[in-house]
Amino acid sequence: MTDLSTRPASTRDWxxxxxxxxxxxxxLGALYQGWLTFRANTLAMVGLVILIGLVLMxxxxxxxxxxxxxxxxxxxxxxxxxxxxxxxxDALGRDILSRIIWGSRVTLFIVGTVALISPILGxxxxxxxxxxxxxxxxxxxxxxDIFLAFPKLILALALVAALGPGxxxxxxxxxxxxxxxxxxxxxxxxxxxxxADYIAAARLQGAGPARLLVGHVWPMCxxxxxxxxxxxxxxxxxxxxxxxxxxxxxxxxxxEWGAMISxxxxxxxxxxxxxxxxxxxxxxxxxxxxxxxxxxxxxLDPKGAKx
Amino acid sequence: MxxxxxxxxxxxxxxxxxxxxxxxxAPGSGRLAATGRRARALGGILLSLALTLLGLLLVTxxxxxxxxxxxxxxxxxxxxxxEQYEAARQAMGLDQPLxxxxxxxxxxxxxxxxxRSISTGHPVAEDLRRVFPATxxxxxxxxxxxxxxxxxxxxxxxxxxxxxxxxxxxxxxxxxxxxxxxxxxxxxxLVFYGILGWVGGPGRQDILYDGMVPEVTRLLLxxxxxxxxxxxxxxxxxxxxxxxxxxxxxxxAYISRMTRSFMLEQLSAEYITTARVKGLSEGRVVWGHxxxxxxxxxxxxxxxxxxxxxxxxxxxEIIFSWPGIGSYITKTLLAGDMxxxxxxxxxxxxxxIGLNVLSDLLYRFLDPRAA
Numbered sequence: 001m002t003d004l005s006t007r008p009a010s011t012r013d014w015x016x017x018x019x020x021x022x023x024x025x026x027x028l029g030a031l032y033q034g035w036l037t038f039r040a041n042t043l044a045m046v047g048l049v050i051l052i053g054l055v056l057m058x059x060x061x062x063x064x065x066x067x068x069x070x071x072x073x074x075x076x077x078x079x080x081x082x083x084x085x086x087x088x089x090d091a092l093g094r095d096i097l098s099r100i101i102w103g104s105r106v107t108l109f110i111v112g113t114v115a116l117i118s119p120i121l122g123x124x125x126x127x128x129x130x131x132x133x134x135x136x137x138x139x140x141x142x143x144x145d146i147f148l149a150f151p152k153l154i155l156a157l158a159l160v161a162a163l164g165p166g167x168x169x170x171x172x173x174x175x176x177x178x179x180x181x182x183x184x185x186x187x188x189x190x191x192x193x194x195x196a197d198y199i200a201a202a203r204l205q206g207a208g209p210a211r212l213l214v215g216h217v218w219p220m221c222x223x224x225x226x227x228x229x230x231x232x233x234x235x236x237x238x239x240x241x242x243x244x245x246x247x248x249x250x251x252x253x254x255x256e257w258g259a260m261i262s263x264x265x266x267x268x269x270x271x272x273x274x275x276x277x278x279x280x281x282x283x284x285x286x287x288x289x290x291x292x293x294x295x296x297x298x299x300l301d302p303k304g305a306k307x
Numbered sequence: 308m309x310x311x312x313x314x315x316x317x318x319x320x321x322x323x324x325x326x327x328x329x330x331x332x333a334p335g336s337g338r339l340a341a342t343g344r345r346a347r348a349l350g351g352i353l354l355s356l357a358l359t360l361l362g363l364l365l366v367t368x369x370x371x372x373x374x375x376x377x378x379x380x381x382x383x384x385x386x387x388x389x390e391q392y393e394a395a396r397q398a399m400g401l402d403q404p405l406x407x408x409x410x411x412x413x414x415x416x417x418x419x420x421x422x423r424s425i426s427t428g429h430p431v432a433e434d435l436r437r438v439f440p441a442t443x444x445x446x447x448x449x450x451x452x453x454x455x456x457x458x459x460x461x462x463x464x465x466x467x468x469x470x471x472x473x474x475x476x477x478x479x480x481x482x483x484x485x486x487x488x489x490x491x492x493x494x495x496x497l498v499f500y501g502i503l504g505w506v507g508g509p510g511r512q513d514i515l516y517d518g519m520v521p522e523v524t525r526l527l528l529x530x531x532x533x534x535x536x537x538x539x540x541x542x543x544x545x546x547x548x549x550x551x552x553x554x555x556x557x558x559x560a561y562i563s564r565m566t567r568s569f570m571l572e573q574l575s576a577e578y579i580t581t582a583r584v585k586g587l588s589e590g591r592v593v594w595g596h597x598x599x600x601x602x603x604x605x606x607x608x609x610x611x612x613x614x615x616x617x618x619x620x621x622x623x624e625i626i627f628s629w630p631g632i633g634s635y636i637t638k639t640l641l642a643g644d645m646x647x648x649x650x651x652x653x654x655x656x657x658x659x660i661g662l663n664v665l666s667d668l669l670y671r672f673l674d675p676r677a678a
Contacts, residue, residue, distance in 0.1 A: 142358060143362070145355065145359065146358065146362030146363070147362075149362075149663055150363065150366070150656060150659070150660075151614075151615075151617075151655050151656055151659040152618075153618055153619070153622075154636070154652050154655050154656065155366070155652065155656075157621070157636060157637070157640060157652075158367065158370050158648055158649060158652045159370060161370075161643075161645065161648050162370045162371070162645065234484060234485055238485075238487050238488075241487050242487070242488075245489050245622065245625075246641075248640075261490055261493065264493075265493060268493050268496065268501070269501040272494075272497050275493050276490075276493075276494065279487055279490030282490065283485055283487065286484075286486075286487075287481070287482070287485035290481060290484055290485050291481075
């Protein structure tokens with residue numbers, strides 16, 4: 001037999017091969033399978049496209065925005081949507097479209113950092129609790145339960161009140177109130193694999209607890225954490241916008257969608273677009289995250305998929 | 308709100324504040340053993356309740372301490388001499404070790420003393436007694452609307468799975484999970500008040516009726532009905548209906564999804580097949596058999612949803628200038644009035660935690676299988 005006959009005809013066949021010959025092929029194959037499942041979900045693809053658009057918008061904000069987002073032009077204040085200002089202008093004559101485009105940077109920054117800090121904190125606490133067991137587990141889980149029982153938004157409000165308003169403190173407050181569900185989830189995953197044979201084998205090879213945790217337990221938690229994070233993203237956006245609306249998030253003149261709604265509140269009855277447009281942006285982005293999250297759940301967590 | 312809970316879309320808490328580990332079936336499971344198990348479960352729940360409340364106090368205490376504003380300076384002013392400053396510090400107990408300060412703090416809170424608000428000048432507890440009924444009334448109306456609309460929606464969605472009602476319920480929930488509540492409130496105000504004029508504007512009532520109804524429960528709808536003042540009742544109703552429907556929508560998104568999944572579980576059980584084989588009508592199968600069996604988990608979901616509406620009303624209250632605890636917290640917060648903020652946080656936290664525990668208890672004691 002020649003080499004040619006065993007070589008797959010195309011990249012696609014290579015990826016979908018039943019008998020991967022290398023680890024890399026197996027991994028890439030699994031990824032590709034997941035992508036195929038995900039791609040079949042139209043709504044999830046819509047979500048993905050919207051979010052890619054959002055990221056591009058944030059990256060290319062200086063080139064995309066027709067006006068300077070902070071430049072005031074009192075002669076053009078509260079203009080309705082028109083050819084010159086597609087989404088109208090606000091009370092200081094600033095172009096709303098430009099502010100929404102620049103505001104996507106703030107939104108992505110907050111969501112990105114919170115969605116990074118909370119799960120990592122939760123992963124650390126949850127896996128240590130599950131892996132150590134005994135009193136460590138008891139204490140850590142008791143703390144988690146206490147935090148889980150708190151009203152999150154009120155706690156975040158009180159935290160920002162104490163730390164002072166600002167974008168970093170808003171991120172901190174959301175991260176501090178957001179980690180407990182991830183800790184619960186990671187602990188459950190850890191308990192499931194804690195006594196697995198492969199862990200015992202690694203232990204016999206002389207792996208210490210830190211290495212077992214990082215190299216052998218964490219990878220098992222990642223996919224369910226990703227699903228959970230994706231589903232939580234919309235909630236983070238809404239909370240962040242809520243803090244911004246209360247004047248506790250990003251401070252002026254930085255364009256933040258929640259704060260923009262708050263600016264437009266005064267003019268709601270006569271100049272509806274000032275508040276309506278940024279709200280629509282928040283809605284579209286969080287809807288996209290929800291759609292993406294549902295799609296990811298179908299791929300990464302078939303057990304928890306739709307009833 | 309929910310996976311996104313009614314806080315304008317944040318995640319609803321998982322059922323049960325602090326679940327107690329499931330108890331193994333006792334060997335001689337007689338009546339006595341069952342009672343013993345329940346007593347132990349109750350003890351466990353109460354213990355975790357106490358710990359959680361202690362945790363709440365500890366967190367608010369710590370938040371009060373990390374505040375960058377020096378509370379002493381706020382009392383004595385910037386031009387105080389070091390001696391005056393020191394005297395005030397001692398009078399406020401701030402020279403004591405942190406542990407002692409914390410114990411004093413717990414004692415104060417247990418006696419209902421949250422200190423004095425610097426922005427209103429009243430004791431915080433008095434302020435809270437004044438604003439809390441407004442929030443309670445709003446959240447209760449919201450939950451009522453959420454239940455009345457969400458439960459039937461969920462049941463029908465499950466009974467006709469994949470049908471148009473199911474699709475509508477799915478979209479309604481998805482939109483509810485993605486919508487900023489304060490924005491929807493503004494748009495509602497614009498459409499129903501500004502354009503259509505169907506509802507009363509911001510606030511709880513028109514100035515015309517302010518102070519006209521004798522305060523009994525401080526819930527305006529009930530008070531005005533008790534006084535037989537139907538003009539005031541209609542006015543109060545016109546003001547509450549829009550914010551309550553808004554909260555109700557977020558509660559509906561959650562309740563209908565939960566009802567649907569409870570019902571699907573029941574409808575796939577064998578007793579349902581038996582009932583159908585017996586020739587019962589579909590209505591009796593769904594409402595008479597399956598629905599009766601989801602009553603208990605449903606009650607716990609409703610309690611949870613009520614708790615998150617209490618919290619979630621913060622943003623809604625601001626939009627509608629509703630004089631409740633959410634408006635109070637945010638107003639005092641912007642003034643740096645930490646006593647008021649923390650007092651409000653504790654009250655909302657205690658209600659929220661209490662409702663979580665209540666839903667857990669209801670589940671354990673109403674459902675014979677859970678004991």
